[in-house]
Amino acid sequence: MYEQIGIWLAAFFTLAIYSFLYKENPVYRFAEHVVVGISLGYFMVYTYNNVLEPRLVRPLFVEGQLGLIPIMLLGLLYITRFFRSVSWLSRYPIAVVFGMAMGLSFPRTMLSMVLRQAEATVIPIYRTGYAWHDVLGSVIIIVGTLTALIYFFFSKPHKGWFFGTGSKIGIWIIMIAFGATFGFTVMGRISLLIGRVQFLLTDWLHLIE
Amino acid sequence: MLSLRATVPAMVLFAMAGNVLAQQGAGVLAPPGEVTVSDVPNDGGDQLLVCFEPSPDDERVNSYTVYRRMQGEGDDAWRPVRVLFPGQGTSFVDGRDPDYSVRPGQIYEYRVTALSESGEATGPVYVAEEAADGEWFNTNKVRILIGCAVFLGLIFFFFSKAQSGDKLYLRPIPGIEAIDEAIGRATEMGKPILYIPGLSTISDVATIASLTILGRVAKKVAEYQTPIMVPNRNPIVYTVAEESVKQAYLEAGRPDSYDPDSVFFLTQSQFAFVAGVNGIMAREKPATNFYLGMFWAESLILAETGSLSGAIQIAGTDAVTQLPFFITTCDYTLIGEELYAASAYLGREPKQLGAIKGQDYFKALVMLIIFGTLVLGILDVLANTDLVAWLDHLVTSPAAG
Incomplete structure (x- = not known):
């Protein structure tokens, strides 16, 4: 009984969202507001159960970890936004979060986005036993990375044999990579659509077994 | 797990x-x-x-x-x-x-x-013969320290150059130049501008870049008296975006024109957020849509709806998997680092120009290493040496940096 109600609701909301493909309409608007409202309520409960309760409420009020009090007070400063005369206080937790985010991401980005990428490019073009396609692969990796970097070099105009030709090859390499990514992702999206259509035809309409 | x-x-x-x-x-x-x-x-x-x-x-x-x-x-x-x-x-x-x-x-x-x-x-x-003991200095991360020091050194060097009045050249980027044009279009049409600062958290570099650009865009919007809508998915990003827009109206000398409802929190759920933004696009018909920041699977849904609504669209992200969707559906797309550079282009402040120049010359160092790999790789083939292995050791060894 409840399962059937769930299937009918899921089918209704699937079709309501798909009705946007025709045009914006009251049914879509209803589904949109329901999904936004429910998700908001769900995340409030989720945040309490998965963040506030295990990381603040229980350690502080049950286990007595008093060191969490300054952090709780800092977090509470966000609420000062609702009081115009002291709303400036909410900038303190924002500044702390901003600074922490920048500080933490700087060395991480340097390692993962710069050093590791540079290391992965320092590869031999040819080694004993390499087939022709291995050599081609090495050349594409080295030349592709070099020319893509030339494209993102902002201090020189894209003119001349090095910066002009290099950036042109670079943007070609980038676009070929994007094309491959596009095709790969579209395939994934099509499988999602197939999944939804399968749900409608199998679980809801029972047209296929 | x-x-x-x-x-x-x-x-x-x-x-x-x-x-x-x-x-x-x-x-x-x-x-x-x-x-x-x-x-x-x-x-x-x-x-x-x-x-x-x-x-x-x-x-x-x-x-x-x-x-x-x-x-x-x-x-x-x-x-x-x-x-x-x-x-x-x-x-x-x-x-x-x-x-x-x-x-x-x-x-x-x-x-x-x-x-x-x-x-x-x-x-x-x-x-146990030993107890766990912490170290103040992680010797495995020496090369990260060297990389960061060189990077920051270059930024401060160019920052001081920019401050001393040296003119720093930056090549034009079409997507960034189109931002002013897009704001002007919305003003002429009397329609709002929709600005989405991505769906990620504040710790994402793309979000930080987007919020800096938002400040520039909001300042222009305040000057032109064009309405702006900034829906947010993350509560912290929302508070920063609100501060940024409010500050921009203040800097533009129009604090009274600031509408507190222009920056708002929608929901944290990814696809509920998309459904909400799509509804806003269909109902409000904004003249210009900005998608700048970090995006995931929702990028195509957002940009395609915006395209159908007839808006001029400018996107920018460093998410490699989403860039192809923005390129196919938006009028201009800022690819990866162009997004980071955009705020410096718009503001032309010495601090930000110095940062872009510093990044550029750090990139030049990396390009030199890669070019060296190419030359040494050819030498290895011709002279039967092992110079690429030496360069690899130099780059990967922690002690060598």
């Missing part, structure tokens, strides 16, 4: 049950040997390397269970901290699992039990 708190007792029970059922009179199992414990270097003082000698009857052992207690605790304090099955070796790092954390400076005692089909054999109790 299952936590060790749940898996370790389950594994112990499983191994013991198998053991009891299968006791079929084989010889008595010899216990495992000595346990050695050493501090793990370059950590925060919360990890210990535990090694033990396997049982002489190792080939008959189904599993080893390592128990731990604090020095001075009673027999009921033993807790299984790790189960090792054949092939998993006889050493592990204790303290990696937060459920079985190691306290800095605390001396622990360990014992190992071997389980086989013929029975169970528990080795003697060993007191």
Whole structure:
């Protein structure tokens, strides 16, 4: 009984969202507001159960970890936004979060986005036993990375044999990579659509077994 | 991932049950040997390397269970901290699992039990020779330090150059130049501008770049008296975006024109957020849509709806998998680092120009290494040398940076 109600609701909301493909309409608007409202309520409960309760409420009020009090007070400063005369206080937790985010991401980005990428490019073009396609692969990796970097070099105009030709090859390499990514992702999206259509035809309409 | 708190007792029970059922009179199992414990270097003082000698009857052992207690605790304090099955070796790092954390400076005692089909054999109790001790300096990260120091040095060098009045050249980027044009279009049409600062958190570099651009866009919007809508998915990003827009109206000399409802929080759910923004696009028909920041699977849904609504669209992200969708559906797309550079282009402040120049010359260093790889690779082929391996060692070695 409840399962059937769930299937009918899921089918209704699937079709309501798909009705946007025709045009914006009251049914879509209803589904949109329901999904936004429910998700908001769900995340409030989720945040309490998965963040506030295990990381603040229980350690502080049950286990007595008093060191969490300054952090709780800092977090509470966000609420000062609702009081115009002291709303400036909410900038303190924002500044702390901003600074922490920048500080933490700087060395991480340097390692993962710069050093590791540079290391992965320092590869031999040819080694004993390499087939022709291995050599081609090495050349594409080295030349592709070099020319893509030339494209993102902002201090020189894209003119001349090095910066002009290099950036042109670079943007070609980038676009070929994007094309491959596009095709790969579209395939994934099509499988999602197939999944939804399968749900409608199998679980809801029972047209296929 | 299952936590060790749940898996370790389950594994112990499983191994013991198998053991009891299968006791079929084989010889008595010899216990495992000595346990050695050493501090793990370059950590925060919360990890210990535990090694033990396997049982002489190792080939008959189904599993080893390592128990731990604090020095001075009673027999009921033993807790299984790790189960090792054949092939998993006889050493592990204790303290990696937060459920079985190691306290800095605390001396622990360990014992190992071997389980086989013929029975169970528990080795003697060993007191750890060392306690976990933290280090102030992680020697494994020397090259990151050198990389960061060179990078920051370049930025400060160009920053001081820009401040001293030197004119720093930056080549034009079409997507950035189109921002003013797009704001002007919305003003002429009398329609709002929709600005989405991505769906990620404040710790994302793309979000930070987007919020800086939002400040510039909002300042122009305030000057032109064009309405702006900034829906947000993340509460922290929302508060920063609100501050940024409010500040921009103040800088433009029009604090009274600021509409507190222009920056709003929608929902944290990814696709509910998309449904909400799509509805806004369909109903409000904004003249210009900005999608700048971090996006995931929603990028195409947003940009396609915006395209159907007839808006001019400018997107920018460093998400490689989403860029193709923006390129196909938006009028202008800022690819990767162009997004980071956009705020400097718009503001032309010495600090930001210096940062872009510093990044550029750091890129030039990386390009030099790659160019060197190409040249040395050709030399290796022609002269049968191994120069690329030398360069690889130079780049990857922590001590060499």
